[in-house]
Structure formats: C-alpha cells, structure tokens
Amino acid sequence: MTIAPDDTRHGATGAYRAMRDFLQSTDDTLPGKFEITREGIVHDMMSPGGPHEVTTARISRRLESVMPDELLAHNGTPDVEDEPEGIMRHPDVMVIAWTDLDTEGSIDPHTLIAAIEVVSRSNPDNDWVGKVRDYPLIGIPVYAVFDPRTGTGAVLTDIHPTPDGPRYATRKDFVYGEDVTIADWTISTADLPRYQDTP
Known part of the structure; x- marks a missing residue:
C-alpha cells in the first residue's frame, strides 16, 4: 500500500527527507515493513511469516x-x-562484499x-512491479524474485536505458x-515452501 504522494521523483527533496524522518521515528513501533519508492512510502502491513522466512534463509544459505x-548473501x-x-x-537478501557491508548508515x-x-x-x-521499476533505476544489476504464492520466479538482468528510465x-x-x-x-529451488491459503 502506498501511503505518500508522488513527490519523490525530485530526489533528495524536503518530501523525501520528511518521509525518511518519519520512518526513522516509527522504527520498531508500527507493524510491517516500510520502504520509500518513487511513488512514496510503501507499507507491507503483514510481518513476514514462516514460508517467507524459510525461503529467505534457504536462498541465503544456498548462495x-x-x-x-x-x-x-545478507538478509538483515x-x-x-x-x-x-x-x-x-x-x-530480503542482498549479495554483497563484506567490505561494502561494513559501512555506517544505508548501503549504496x-x-x-x-x-x-x-x-x-x-x-x-x-x-513484481515497484521493485522491477526501482532496482534498475538505482543500479542493482541483478534482481531475482521468488514467489511462494505460485511456486515460480524470475531473474531480471541487463539494465538498459528506456524513455521511462533504466529498465x-x-x-x-x-x-x-x-x-x-x-x-x-x-x-537449487527444490524444497522451497509455498503459501498455503493465498488470499
């Protein structure tokens, strides 16, 4: 769910700073996961459950x-x-060098x-939509998606310019x-769990 206006396209504006400050002020006080996108704040209201966490851990360990x-393959x-x-x-998982993880604040x-x-x-x-748009925009060369709802996924690569920005x-x-x-x-993707009662 997006809960902020589409003001972030201007980069490090007052609107972006205000959203970032808001997220820091609510750290550990509201349920779910918050992120800032080009469209505003996205709030995933449900905390990750069993199949999500097991999938994340298995992918990390296998990599x-x-x-x-x-x-x-860091998942923190x-x-x-x-x-x-x-x-x-x-x-959920980022493949990164130990030396690049050893930094104060957010990861580049x-x-x-x-x-x-x-x-x-x-x-x-x-x-499937927001991060497919945002990850090439911020220069992440490989994006892999695992979907426990369907038992499928995709790996996206080869960033190239388009009229709507890098894709x-x-x-x-x-x-x-x-x-x-x-x-x-x-x-291997064997033995990855599926969601049982997908809404």
Whole structure:
C-alpha cells in the first residue's frame, strides 16, 4: 500500500527527507515493513511469516555455499538507499562484499551484486512491479524474485536505458524445483515452501 504522494521523483527533496524522518521515528513501533519508492512510502502491513522466512534463509544459505568467502548473501539490516533518486528499499537478501557491508548508515545500491525478494503475500505488486521499476533505476544489476504464492520466479538482468528510465532487458522465468542462476552462481529451488491459503 502506498501511503505518500508522488513527490519523490525530485530526489533528495524536503518530501523525501520528511518521509525518511518519519520512518526513522516509527522504527520498531508500527507493524510491517516500510520502504520509500518513487511513488512514496510503501507499507507491507503483514510481518513476514514462516514460508517467507524459510525461503529467505534457504536462498541465503544456498548462495553462500557456492559463493567465494569475500561475499555474503545478507538478509538483515541496513536498508539500501539512493538519496538522489529518493528511493530507500530493503531487499530480503542482498549479495554483497563484506567490505561494502561494513559501512555506517544505508548501503549504496551500486555496491550490490544482486537483490533477491521473496514475494509478500499481502503486497505482491511491491515486488513484481515497484521493485522491477526501482532496482534498475538505482543500479542493482541483478534482481531475482521468488514467489511462494505460485511456486515460480524470475531473474531480471541487463539494465538498459528506456524513455521511462533504466529498465531490465532480460527476464528468465523459473519454476520451483528447477535450478536458477543468480549473477554467477546457480542454486537449487527444490524444497522451497509455498503459501498455503493465498488470499
């Protein structure tokens, strides 16, 4: 759910700062997950549940088993922020070098090797629409989406310019059970859980 006006297109404006300050002031006091997009504040009202968390953990562990030691598939804080674009996101998993994670404040999205999202049961458009738009805009070269509602997903790559701004040129869809390649690493999608009663 978007709960702020479309003022963020002007980058680090007073509106973006006000939204960022609001999110910091409500940290840990309101349920759900908040992010700032080009369209305003997006609030995923439901906290992630079992299948979402299990999927995130399994993807992270499987990636780290095949990646070099200087990289990690991180699924914690902080946020990824591009202040000039007026975007602050929080990927479920970010593939990043340990040295780039070791910073104060938000992560520079240009240091990410990949961002991975597990689709929310309550707000799937945030992952399938909003982040497909925002992640190439802030320079994240690979975006992988896992959807426990359908047991499918996609890996988006090859950022290229368009009249509407940078967009991913290549999309490779997959079905749970197939191997999937994210950046330079291939992992199994076997045994990833599904949502049981999808609304």
